[in-house]
Amino acid sequence: KNEVEQSPQNLTAQEGEFITINCSYSVGISALHWLQQHPGGGIVSLFMLSSGKKKHGRLIATINIQEKHSSLHITASHPRDSAVYICAVGGGSQGNLIFGKGTKLSVKP
């Protein structure tokens, strides 16, 4: 079993829909990261959080430390949100980031 599990693996949505991507982890962490990777490879860090909730524009990230679960929400989705979203956790015994396999999101106009 992977230490970081994401669901769904693939997601297709219509423009304007509310989107949720989930991440569950099995290791102790100090922080969880949400990353966005566009075709071509470039990765952008969206959020780093260790508790509660963070919001940036149409993106909201939440984390429940007790349940070892985080969600990334996108409100009013847009085709430019189409990308792979990757959850990563840090602070484990090795002191490095452990990544989920990613969720490929496609938003249709």
Place this chain on the structure above:
Amino acid sequence: KAGVTQTPRYLIKTRGQQVTLSCSPISGHRSVSWYQQTPGQGLQFLFEYFSETQRNKGNFPGRFSGRQFSNSRSEMNVSTLELGDSALYLCASSFLDSEETQYFGPGTRLLVL
């Protein structure tokens, strides 16, 4: 402020050769981490450098090595290339360590024939 830069962006090598990839972090960042991304395994941590010292290492064979210079620029080297080393190699920098927000470079896409 300039972002993280990686060179070269694309590389084609043959089995048995060696390769050196370079990463220049954002000015002032002292931590540089390297990652390998493949379709099958996703993103995997290779190693992290801070102040010219390797601070953490992932589960990769000794053919994978790296170093960091006094200006925080970092290089990684892969010797005796194998077909399975074909991947996107990404570096990321942060002020102090990989648990902070990391800033990723565009990656070097390596193809081993």
